[in-house]
Amino acid sequence: MITERSSANGRGAGTTYRIHIGADHSGLELSRTLQHELAALGFDVVDHGPAACDAQDDYPAFCISAAESVARDINDNRHSLGIVIGGSGNGEQIAANKVRGIRAALVWNESTARVARQHNDANVIALGAREHTPEECLKLAVLFLQEPFTQDSRHKRRIAQIADYETCLTPLACETSRRDALARMDRTGE
Ligand SMILES: O=C[C@H](O)[C@H](O)[C@H](O)COP(=O)(O)O
Structure with a gap:
């Protein structure tokens, strides 16, 4: 079973990760394969569709549903990550990133899979x-699922700036946040 302890993510121990998966017609077969394999590895997998293959279906609803559930779980202090799948992953990443609190990364090789967690603390991959x-x-x-976030202050600072912008939706707020973060680091030596 893959737990927080075995995934070594440093956010606690003994809790099974929940994985929310959403796709579209082009990602459905892969979604089913990943659901099967990840469940066999011990993840608690939640399917956000589609339920059947319809070549005319649209990815946003499935991906946003998965991303909203990740965000809700995280707000509830539940350990949860998401995977959204399409033909390219591009539109799926864009859709997931519209959900507040979601940091969705397009993963296309081993390095981007690891760094998505290490540097970005991404909670969804496309x-x-x-x-x-x-x-x-x-x-x-x-x-991606097994890689820990480094917790480095420079990465936390940048993630906090994105979160500030997401909350305030003004570049000024983002800049203010950057200055505040730098001043705080000067004070605390972080
Ligand atoms: O970014 C979007 C995704 O790659 C979609 O899965 C893709 O656009 C679907 O293409 P089509 O409707 O031609 O199967």
Whole structure:
């Protein structure tokens, strides 16, 4: 079973990760494969659709549903991450990033899978089912899910600036936040 302890993410121990997965028609087969494999690895997998393949379906609702559930879980202090899947992963990432509190990263190789957690503390990844084999995608997903955030202050500072902008929606607020963060670091030596 993959737990917080075994995933070594430093945010506690003994809690099974919940993984919310959403896709569209082009990602559905991969979504089903990942759901099966990740459940076998011990993750608590929640499917956000689609339920069946419809070549005319649209990715936003499925991806936003998955991302909203990740955000809700995180607000409830539940350990939760998300995977959104489409042909390229691009639109899916864009849709997920519209949800407040979500940091969705497009993952396309092993390095971007790891760094999405290390530097960005990403809570959702987007995968392009038309860009990789299912085996590659499983590897990328597991790398992401098991990688810890470094907790480095420079990364926390940048993530906080994004969160501030998300809350205030003004570049000025973002700049103010940056200055405040730098001043705070000067004071505390962080
Ligand atoms: O960014 C969007 C995704 O890659 C979609 O999965 C893709 O656009 C779907 O393409 P189509 O409707 O041609 O199957």
